[in-house]
Amino acid sequence: MPSLAAEPPLLEVAGVSLEYRTDERVVRATHRVSFDVWRADRFVLLGASGCGKSTLLKAVAGFVPPAEGEIRIEGRRVERPGPDRIVVFQEFDQLPPWKTVEENVMFPLLASRTLRRREAAERARHVIEKVGLTPFARAYPHTLSGGMKQRVAIARALAMEPRVLLMDEPFAALDALTRRRMQEELLALWDDVRFTLLFVTHSIEEALVVGNRIAILTPHPGRLRAEVNSHEFDLRSQGSPEFQQATRRIHGLLFDSDDASGDEPAPRPALRTA
């Protein structure tokens, strides 16, 4: 995005270490991770389980305070959860079951006092139409399929027009066919709205398809291994030689922590080692 490069990054994660505290010990989840997310980025945090990617996302959301370093949005330090960073979780129970689809989408707008009831209903109708759930606006979540529930969660997040949309493996609990459809729809929505996305996944393919830039984290504790560009890939490029080469390269970066280029001599122009 050359036209946007003049402004400062929207989200800055600067030297952030995160720690879990149990009764007996302190466990370091991530160690001095730094990256910048720019406006309209689709920034992916990729790593095996235990690399602290979900914890990082929760820290950006304001649920986990950093033990070291800081997280800034538009220059302001993140200190607590807030409606300028809406999270779409993996779990289906993120939708209050006592609210219909429509009420669910209106919920954050009303809870955060962003809009009055009438305007909230108006905007809810609009985003529900965008995700194609208009016939189900009056349905309760327990009557919907998993993919539809995730669509409601995405609609609810979009309705808030957050500074950053945070997605924590939102499609991981879906079947493969639905997941593909949802990735497609997410990209179409991004094309339409151009929101800023921070997306956590453990699937290399999903990272390449969804993201325009991928941060690769290694586990125990999570450290930044690389940042890779993936803006040239979408769902149609799956299976192409370039896509497979990128997959192999990321695989190498994820698993051979020192020697990533064993069978892969290709140049790495966009690579920035941490």
Add this chain to the structure above:
Amino acid sequence: MPTLHPLHARTPPVRPEAEHALEPLPDRPTEVPLPWSARLWNRDAVRRAVILAAVALLWELAARWQDNDLMFPTFGQAVRALVAGMASGELVAKAGISLSVLLQGYGAGVLGAFALTTLAVGTRLGRDLLTTLTAMFNPLPPIALLPLALLWFGLGRGSLVFVLMHSVMWPLAVNTYAGFQAVPATLRMAGRNYGLVGVRYVLQILVPAALPAILAGLKVGWAFAWRTLIAAELVFGASSGKGGLGWYIFQNRNELQTDRVFAGLVVVILIGLLVEGLVFQALERVTVRRWGLQR
């Protein structure tokens, strides 16, 4: 010599592929209604009415076999005493007195439980307060507090309300808090994500999410309150000549009008059934069942 088949015999044959035109669907309705008897039996109310009728029949038979009106009047006699009591207005008035005291005590208990549990989700000290107090007071029978209540609040409504509050508050607080703790972490985070804190967070996230547990607590509390009230009236009787159902039962036992004792008991049972069947079931139907939280 191994008896295995040669390798090629264990590879399945390659069969020709096939694509089929879809079989046309039969020209028959896909839904057939159940016979009326099955539909009738599928209604909860019908099955429960049958159970009640069976109990009444057993009662009638047992009482006739006993043949002692003073000890065990028949169902018919109890019903006649009930109808007479209703017609004279005496039973209705007594039930009204009991219910109004009951509702006051129940309401006070519910408010107390809500305050305690809200405090408990907000702070660690509140949590310790709740667990310690419920561990202390929940096992204490409300009736055991009655002498103390009489000393503090005198012979009257105040004492009853105090004891009722005690009987409702602890079990409801335990249930509500257990329900709060079972609310999924994702739902909690979603609520906090939208900037909900304090009482708004409790009312908009925790209470509806924990409603199955809260309703169970309300039911238990309702039953405890009834028991406590009737027992308290039996123990210390009427206040200034205005006793409730417990007093009615006690008085008629003293006068050996056993059929009226049974009529009083039946009223207690009927009110219990009505509240369970109408109030709580309706509440469940429009909330937890509709939301798919409970089947």
